[in-house]
Amino acid sequence: MPVDQQVIxxxxxxxxxxxxxxxxxPSVLDTVKIGMLGTPTTINTVADTLxxxxxxxxxxxxxxxxxxxxxxxxxxLKAQILPLATFVTPNQFEAESLSGLEITDVESLKAAAVxxxxxxxxxxxxxxxxxxxxxxxxxxxxxxETLEVxxxxxxxxxxxxxxGCSLAAAVTAELAKGATPLEAARAAKDFVTAGIRNRVASxxxxxxxxxxxxx
Numbered sequence: 001m002p003v004d005q006q007v008i009x010x011x012x013x014x015x016x017x018x019x020x021x022x023x024x025x026p027s028v029l030d031t032v033k034i035g036m037l038g039t040p041t042t043i044n045t046v047a048d049t050l051x052x053x054x055x056x057x058x059x060x061x062x063x064x065x066x067x068x069x070x071x072x073x074x075x076x077l078k079a080q081i082l083p084l085a086t087f088v089t090p091n092q093f094e095a096e097s098l099s100g101l102e103i104t105d106v107e108s109l110k111a112a113a114v115x116x117x118x119x120x121x122x123x124x125x126x127x128x129x130x131x132x133x134x135x136x137x138x139x140x141x142x143x144x145e146t147l148e149v150x151x152x153x154x155x156x157x158x159x160x161x162x163x164g165c166s167l168a169a170a171v172t173a174e175l176a177k178g179a180t181p182l183e184a185a186r187a188a189k190d191f192v193t194a195g196i197r198n199r200v201a202s203x204x205x206x207x208x209x210x211x212x213x214x215x
Contacts, residue, residue, distance in 0.1 A: 005041050012049040021054040031057035031176040033168055034085070040076040047080040057175040060085035060122070061168035062094045085122045087181055089168045095126045103128070106138050106149060113142040123181035125171065125188070127164065130154050137193070141185045150185060152193045160196050162209035167192045 016022075019029035032055055037043045050058055060081055078098065082088070092103050099115035101108060106128065113126040123143035130137050136151040170191045174184035198210040 002041065005045050008042060009045050009049075012046070016049065016053055021056075030055050031059070031172055033059040033061065033172040034081060035061050035165065035168070036063040037077065037081070038073070040072050043073070043076040043080050047084060050081070050084045057087065057172070058085045059087045059089065059168055059172045059175065061089050061165060062098065063165075082120045082122075085120055087123045087125070087171060087175065087184070088116060088120060089125045089127065089164070089171060090116065091127045091129065091164055092131045103132075105132060106134075106140070109138065109140045110142070110147060110149070113140045114147070117142050117144055123185075125150075125167070125185045127167065129163070130157055130159055139185075139189060141182060143181050146182055148182065148185075150189045152189065155193070155196045155199070158206070160199050160209050161204075161206050162211075163192050163196060166195060166209050166211060 015029065019025050019027070021028055021030055032050075034046065034050075037046060062077060062082070074097070082098070088098075090098055092109070095109065095112040095116065096103050098119065099112040101112045101115060103109050103112050109126050109128050109132065113124045116122075116124045116126065121144075124141070126140045126142075128138040128140070132138055135154060137154045139150045141148045141150060167188050170188035171184045174187045175181070179187065192209065195209040195211055199207040200210050201207050
């Protein structure tokens with residue numbers, strides 16, 4: 001195993017040994033969020049840990065699919081990580097890639113959420129955000145039983161940096177506290193909407209989500 005992958009494997013082993021479901025720790029780590037995984041080797045290392053970790057919640061934010069990574073990385077993510085996820089939070093482009101469907105409106109976003117659930121078995125929060133036409137930023141939740149459109153008035157027409165990552169992190173936090181997937185999706189939507197409303201400008205050519213509550 002390459003040195004960098006051995007470091008990742010060792011870190012995962014140390015964390016799960018100390019806090020994982022089999023650790024005997026008074027506070028058990030049973031909820032995790034998966035974000036950017038840069039190579040198929042990293043994906044394989046993480047998948048091994050997830051498969052043996054007995055995690056109650058595995059939230060996948062499939063970041064790499066929208067970043068133009070090599071096809072083998074994209075395929076490894078779909079083949080090895082997606083089946084282990086219990087909750088997936090793709091944006092419009094990612095949802096198109098995972099579902100194989102073109103998303104142009106809320107109805108096609110619904111269809112993509114259903115397809116991704118069928119492929120993975122996970123609860124899905126497919127994000128339309130400001131990219132779909134209309135006055136509202138719309139996301140779609142589907143878990144095999146409940147299909148719910150979560151909407152809030154758009155705050156501007158441009159995407160805000162950090163919104164997707166923060167949404168997945170908020171979902172993870174709510175699940176860890178015992179929320180149902182739908183409750184977690186609703187709470188995360190509210191959190192991110194507030195963060196966009198309180199967005200932070202800088203010298204960068206884009207605004208960033210504010211995660212600090214009211215200001």
